[in-house]
Amino acid sequence: MSGSSKPIVLLAPMAGITDLPFRRVVRSFGDFMVFSEMVASQAVVRAVRRTGKIMEADDDQHTSIQLVGADPQIMAQATELVCGLGAKHIDINFGCPVKKVIKTDAGSAIMRDEKRAAEIIDAVVKAASVPVSVKMRLGWDEEHMNAKAIAMIAEDLGVAMVTVHGRTRNQMFSGKANWKAVAEVKDAVKIPVIVNGDIVDAETAKRALEESGADGVMIGRGALGSPWILRDIQSAIPTQNAPQLRVKTARTHIDYMFEFYEPSTSIKLSRRIMMYYIKGMQNAGQYRQMATLLKSRDQIDELLELLTLHIS
Ligand SMILES: Cc1cc2nc3c(=O)[nH]c(=O)nc-3n(C[C@H](O)[C@H](O)[C@H](O)COP(=O)(O)O)c2cc1C
Incomplete structure (x- = not known):
């Protein structure tokens, strides 16, 4: 980590994952800024009901709401709302x-059109009170690696921070994130630059920060089933007793889901959530099948009991 100061550590936006329960779980390990999954600006403007649930946040959650869209006016309206x-x-x-997002000229498609990128940023910054x-x-x-140009445009237009995932659009999620390429962005702007991609522990965070010179890291997939890694990264101290913590955290996560969603939705989502926690355990193959078949809260609790026995 650079000097003795702690790096900024953020939870990445992940569609279908970074809902209020998960953000709450992550923030139980520290005062991290967290991101909602992307919300379509048109859906916000049309008041589609699902978007409300996606954006819901505790007052103290420090949640950034992520908007996606191609039309500057609609992005501005959504921002105001x-x-x-x-x-x-x-x-x-x-x-x-x-593809679904690219087809609408939104998401990474906007990086191909710097003028449009500037219009969207300008409209959102002007409409935002935050x-x-x-x-x-x-x-x-x-x-066409133009993250530096877009970051400079963003800074000029009043953006407070940029995050760069060290891959191109065409790479999708293949290959390795190129943290060194983020250094070019960091050198070009004064606002904080956050490096993202393939950072999964204190060691990878240290390398990503050294190679990019960035001010902080954003963690996505690495936090699935191990949300305490944000704390590990910030403190540079690995968590002890991870198996116990894993089961305890899974239980808390399930509780938060049942508080937040209807039981049927919670049960459906629990199948996937439990898989993330089980995946990080040793020899837990036998429990995976059980996770895919969960049909009730009682069955979820039984599985949690079995996992507790497994680690003790
Ligand atoms: C399931 C999933 C959903 C994602 N959804 C979003 C999203 O809604 N908005 C976004 O900006 N990035 C999204 N991403 C990308 C992540 O925020 C992050 O940039 C990417 O996963 C690389 O970081 P990581 O290697 O730490 O996971 C998503 C990634 C995954 C795996």
């Missing part, structure tokens, strides 16, 4: 690589 609902921070998605950040990739492909 989200700020009106009490958002503390807005993030603009310039990184999503999936700080705005931008999350992007290195560029569309290896021939």
Whole structure:
């Protein structure tokens, strides 16, 4: 880590994962800024019911609401609405690589059109009553690595922070994140730059920070089933007794889900959530099948009991 100061550690936005229960679990390990999954700006403007649930946050959650969209006016309207609902921070998605989003010229597709990127950023910053950040990739492909140009535009227009996932759009999730390439962005702007991609523990965080010179790290997949890694990274001290903590955290996560969703939704989501926690345990193959078959809260509790026995 650079000097003795602690690095900024953030939880990445992940569709279908970074809901209020998971953000709450992550924040039980420290005062981390967390991100909602991306919310389509058109859906916010049309008041689609599901978006409310995605954006819901505890007052103290320090949640950034991530908006995705291609139309500057709609992005601005969505920003106003989200700020009106009490958002503390807005993030603009310039990184999503999936076809469904690219087809609408949103997400990482915007990186191909710097003028459009500037219009969206300008509209959102002007409409927002809270700080705005931008999350992007290195560029569309290896021939078009323009994260630096977009970061400079963002800084000029009043953006407070940029996050760069060290892959191009065409890489999707393949290969390795290129942390060194993020250094070019860091050198070009004064606002905080966050490096993202393949950071899973204190060691990878240290390397990513050294290679990029970034001010902080954003953790996505590494936090699944091991949400305490954000604390490990910030303190540079590995968590002791991880198996016990794993089962305890799984139980807490399940409790938060049942508080937040209808029982049927909670049970459905629990199948996937339990898999993440089980995956990190030794010799837990036998429990995976059970997780996929969960049909009631009682069965979830039974599985948690079995996992407790497994580790004791
Ligand atoms: C299941 C999943 C959903 C994601 N959803 C979003 C999203 O809604 N918005 C976004 O900006 N990035 C999204 N991402 C990308 C992550 O925020 C992050 O940039 C990427 O996973 C690389 O970081 P990691 O290696 O730490 O996971 C998603 C990634 C995954 C695996």
